[in-house]
Each structure stands twice: as C-alpha cells, then as structure tokens.
Amino acid sequence: MLHDKMSKALNEQMNWELYSSYIYLAMSAHFEQVNLRGFAHWMRVQTMEEITHFKRFYDFLTARGGRVVLSQIKAPPSEWKSPLDAFEDVLKHEQEVTRRIHHLADLAVELKDHATGSLLKWFIDEQVEEEASTDEIIQNLKLNQDAPSGLYLIDKELAARAFTVPPDISV
Numbered sequence: 001m002l003h004d005k006m007s008k009a010l011n012e013q014m015n016w017e018l019y020s021s022y023i024y025l026a027m028s029a030h031f032e033q034v035n036l037r038g039f040a041h042w043m044r045v046q047t048m049e050e051i052t053h054f055k056r057f058y059d060f061l062t063a064r065g066g067r068v069v070l071s072q073i074k075a076p077p078s079e080w081k082s083p084l085d086a087f088e089d090v091l092k093h094e095q096e097v098t099r100r101i102h103h104l105a106d107l108a109v110e111l112k113d114h115a116t117g118s119l120l121k122w123f124i125d126e127q128v129e130e131e132a133s134t135d136e137i138i139q140n141l142k143l144n145q146d147a148p149s150g151l152y153l154i155d156k157e158l159a160a161r162a163f164t165v166p167p168d169i170s171v
C-alpha cells in the first residue's frame with residue numbers, strides 16, 4: 001500500500017507527464033505550420049513517449065492501491081522563434097522533469113518505499129537519455145541553423161525517429 005504522501009506526489013508527476021506530452025504536441029503543431037515536417041514528426045513521437053511515461057506511473061499507482069486523481073493540465077506556449085529556441089525549451093523542460101524525478105526518488109528513500117524507488121530508477125535512467133539526445137540536437141542546430149541545407153538535413157534526420165509502445169506498457 002502506498003503512503004498518501006507518495007500517492008499525491010505520483011499524481012502530481014502524472015500531471016507533469018501529460019503536460020510534457022501537451023508541450024511537445026504544441027511544438028509539433030508549430031513545426032507543421034512552418035513546414036518542418038521532420039521536426040513535427042519528432043515532437044509527435046515525443047508526445048507519445050510522454051503518454052507512456054504517464055501510463056507507467058498510472059499503472060504503478062493502480063497496482064499499488066493508490067488513488068488516481070487526474071487534474072487540470074496547463075496550456076503550453078504555441079510558438080517559438082526558431083527550431084533552436086524550441087529545443088532549448090525542450091532541454092529546460094526535461095531538466096525540470098529530472099529535478100522532479102530526483103525529488104520523488106528522495107521521497108521514496110525517506111518513506112523506505114523500495115517499490116516506488118525501483119520504478120523511479122527507470123525514470124532516472126530515462127532522463128539521462130532524454131537530456132543527452134536533446135542536447136545533441138541543440139548542438140547540431142547551433143552548427144547548422146544558419147545554413148538552409150543544414151536545417152533540411154536535420155529535418156530529414158528527425159523524420160526517421162521511430163516509436164513503439166514498450167512491451168511492459170498496456171494500451
């Protein structure tokens with residue numbers, strides 16, 4: 001049985017994962033508007049990944065007898081000055097997610113909640129990857145954003161991102 005404090009904290013994190021999904025969907029719509037279809041596709045995949053993060057917490061909370069309380073999702077911005085501006089926002093956002101995940105991990109230690117600690121281990125590793133892949137795109141954009149052919153190549157590269165539902169996540 002989950003401690004009430006942890007149940008509440010996991011519900012807040014679920015809201016944050018849905019908000020993440022919402023931000024990336026807004027970025028995808030923005031990139032569609034400026035005809036960067038590969039960037040738009042990458043953001044759509046990111047949106048789907050965030051929904052699986054939400055589901056991972058939701059399934060865990062349900063399995064551990066916690067109470068799921070869905071709350072309002074705040075509206076994301078709707079435009080960005082450039083692809084670099086958008087990806088810098090992605091990195092800032094993911095750094096905030098990391099901070100929140102680490103805070104949850106601290107709470108799991110405080111409550112001696114080993115099961116939640118084990119779940120959070122997956123997220124801690126995931127955040128390392130999320131920040132690294134975003135930073136790689138930022139560096140690439142910094143090198144190429146002023147050359148239209150460079151942006152075209154990055155767009156092509158981002159269009160190749162694949163998404164599959166992880167086998168341990170129920171639809």
Ligand code: FEO
Binds near residue numbers: 017020049094097
């Ligand atoms: Fe669910 Fe991108 O962190």
